[in-house]
Amino acid sequence: MKPTSIIFILLSLIIILVGWLVCSSAEAQATEDGIEIFDSAIDEDNNSVYTFEFGTEDVYNKIELIIDEADIYIYGGFAEPYMELVNFDEGSYMMTSSNRSISVSTSFDIMSIIEFWDSGFSFSGLRNYVRRGFSDEVVITKRINIYLPTDGDVNVINIELDEGSVYVMNLDTDIDITATLGDGNMVLDSVSTTSYISAEIANGSLYLSDVTTHTLSAILEKGDVNAENFSFTVINITGASSSVYISSACDLDFYDIYLSARGGEIKIDDEALGASYTSESGSSDSQVIITTSSGDIILDMSEGSSADDTTTEDETGTSEPETGGSSESE
Numbered sequence: 001m002k003p004t005s006i007i008f009i010l011l012s013l014i015i016i017l018v019g020w021l022v023c024s025s026a027e028a029q030a031t032e033d034g035i036e037i038f039d040s041a042i043d044e045d046n047n048s049v050y051t052f053e054f055g056t057e058d059v060y061n062k063i064e065l066i067i068d069e070a071d072i073y074i075y076g077g078f079a080e081p082y083m084e085l086v087n088f089d090e091g092s093y094m095m096t097s098s099n100r101s102i103s104v105s106t107s108f109d110i111m112s113i114i115e116f117w118d119s120g121f122s123f124s125g126l127r128n129y130v131r132r133g134f135s136d137e138v139v140i141t142k143r144i145n146i147y148l149p150t151d152g153d154v155n156v157i158n159i160e161l162d163e164g165s166v167y168v169m170n171l172d173t174d175i176d177i178t179a180t181l182g183d184g185n186m187v188l189d190s191v192s193t194t195s196y197i198s199a200e201i202a203n204g205s206l207y208l209s210d211v212t213t214h215t216l217s218a219i220l221e222k223g224d225v226n227a228e229n230f231s232f233t234v235i236n237i238t239g240a241s242s243s244v245y246i247s248s249a250c251d252l253d254f255y256d257i258y259l260s261a262r263g264g265e266i267k268i269d270d271e272a273l274g275a276s277y278t279s280e281s282g283s284s285d286s287q288v289i290i291t292t293s294s295g296d297i298i299l300d301m302s303e304g305s306s307a308d309d310t311t312t313e314d315e316t317g318t319s320e321p322e323t324g325g326s327s328e329s330e
Contacts, residue, residue, distance in 0.1 A: 047086050047141075052095070052102075055081040055152070059100055062156040063146065066105040067093075069163040070142035071184075076171030076191075078147040081154065086143040104144070148173065155195070165204070185223070212249075224295070236289045243295035252301055255279075255286045263294035269301055 041049050054060050063083075065072060070088075085093070085104065093106045142164075148154055150173050158178045159166055165184040168177065171191045178198040179186050185204040188197065188211050196215035199206050205223035208216075212231040218238070225237055225244040237244055243264065252268070259266050259277040266273040290297050 048088070050085040050088065051082060052085070052097075053080065053082040054097065054102060055149070058097070059153050060097065060102050061153055062101040062158070063154055064101060064103045064105075064158045065144060066103075066107050066160045067142075067144070067162070067164070068106045070144055070161070071164045072144045072146070072159060072161065072166045074146045074148065074157065074166070074168045074171060074177075076148050076150065076169070076173060078149055081146075081148050081152050083147070084143075084145040086145065087140065088142055148175075233285065234287050234289075236287070237291070239290075239292040239295060241294045242292050243297075244290050244292060245296075245298045245300075247300045250286075250301075252288065252299060254281050254283060255288050256281055256284065257288045257299075258290075259288070259297050259299075260291045261295065261297045262292070264292060264296040266297045268299045 041051075060081075083102070083104075085095075088106075093104055095105075096103045146157070148171065152173060155174060156176045156178075160180045161184060162182040163184060164181075166179050166181065166186045168186075168188045168191050170189070171193070173192075174194050176195045176198075177193075179200070181199070181201045181204055183203045184201075185207065186199045186201060187207045188209070190210045191197075191208075192212040194214050196217065197211075197213050198217045200219045201223055202221045203223060204220075206218055206220065206225045206227075208225075208227040208230055210229050211227065214232070215234040215236070216230075216232055217236045218225060220237075220239045220242045222241045223239075224242050225239065225246070227246045227248075229249050230246055231249045235246070257277065257279040259273075261275050264275065266275060266277045268277070288299070
């Protein structure tokens with residue numbers, strides 16, 4: 001190696017060392033002075049958490065998430081609305097907020113990039129990109145937490161998720177929830193809305209517990225539907241390799257019911273009814289429409305009863321918020 005090359009290598013190493021010392025000193029000084037120099041914070045579990053509060057200035061009616069891989073949690077009952085992006089590397093997603101809409105996407109194309117720059121994006125520093133690049137323990141579990149108040153402005157949430165599950169808990173507000181999932185479950189627990197819930201799941205199940213909604217629309221390719229203590233006006237479910245169990249809090253005598261289980265059996269309150277069943281009450285506003293290609297359909301008007309053996313048991317579980325925020329009930 002030429003002496004000139006060796007000199008340039010040594011100079012480069014010296015510059016890198018000096019830069020690292022300066023950055024380390026600046027970070028220590030910022031920490032001492034209470035100054036945030038990173039967009040996200042590292043919590044006690046080594047999760048990188050970026051927090052976006054959207055209840056203080058502009059009004060947002062819609063949240064749209066287009067995500068390749070993550071678990072999404074939607075919580076109700078909080079004093080102020082905000083969103084947390086957990087373990088999303090800077091530059092791996094686009095977040096825009098305009099026209100009363102908040103959008104987070106990990107799907108990139110030329111038009112979305114142009115719109116992203118037009119939305120007012122500004123470079124926030126290389127430090128955010130390399131911050132955790134040399135960590136011995138890199139946490140890869142991604143998660144999005146959305147915290148909503150009961151009387152908030154958000155009335156539409158649209159989710160497109162390739163891999164991961166969606167959990168909606170303790171939500172009591174008029175809101176439309178639409179989810180398109182590739183591989184994962186959708187779980188709703190203690191949810192009340194006079195609007196609609198829509199789920200399209202390729203490989204996963206739909207679980208509902210103590211849910212009230214006007215309309216439930218679901219399409220499942222491979223997975224079951226299990227609903228306990230469920231109140232509704234309209235159900236429209238289409239399943240391929242699916243069993244459907246619904247413990248209804250409503251009197252089904254006042255519903256028009258159309259059931260077809262081509263590869264299974266239909267039961268209403270433990271009464272076997274074959275593979276096809278129709279009952280018309282004369283009220284076109286209240287309907288139960290369920291079609292399955294392979295699987296059983298079980299309707300039970302006894303609130304809180306357990307599912308039949310043919311129904312897949314819920315093994316997903318749910319969890320409480322892991323990070324900050326205060327609930328209205330506290």
